[in-house]
Amino acid sequence: DGGITQSPKYLFRKEGQNVTLSCEQNLNHDAMYWYRQDPGQGLRLIYYSQIVNDFQKGDIAEGYSVSREKKESFPLTVTSAQKNPTAFYLCASSSPGTNQPQHFGDGTRLSIL
């Protein structure tokens, strides 16, 4: 779906460094999500936001932080506290209502230098 843009596509983190992954959507969706994908595993939820200025921890929030200052934007910061950050990160959004499908961005691949 061209309506969700993630950047950068590839990102490298040095030890002790915080990095921020960008996610922007123009689908007018209220809900946004961040997932982590590791090889051979499904998508695991890091954080989600149902509305501007509100967000909640998912299943693996430790070492990550988010903000939701605008409806269109939901950036994810991978902090130095995340000891194993190497993964593929996917942002998604969905429209209001129960059981609406989630639409994904192209992902950011984060690696440690």
Add this chain to the structure above:
Amino acid sequence: GENVEQHPSTLSVQEGDSAVIKCTYSDSASNYFPWYKQELGKRPQLIIDIRSNVGEKKDQRIAVTLNKTAKHFSLHITETQPEDSAVYFCAASMKTSYDKVIFGPGTSLSVIP
């Protein structure tokens, strides 16, 4: 706890044959079951979904069946083509304060020409 199992983890079929992927879920309150296709290095894309008020849904060569009593659902792809090669994820909704879905670990499908 909340869990979605998916089998097989890898599947190879000859072009033109059918492919079947099976999933089971743990939360009896789940009522929404999407399927996503993810090509290498790309975003997951919704290919079909089913809600608990129906037992089967079909879209051209793709069909999904749902057995709520047994808590399992399956994806059927007929007349497979090389472009069907990808990783397929099933997912099931969870009854929480937001639209949470739990993803299965994925099935890597290879269609051999």
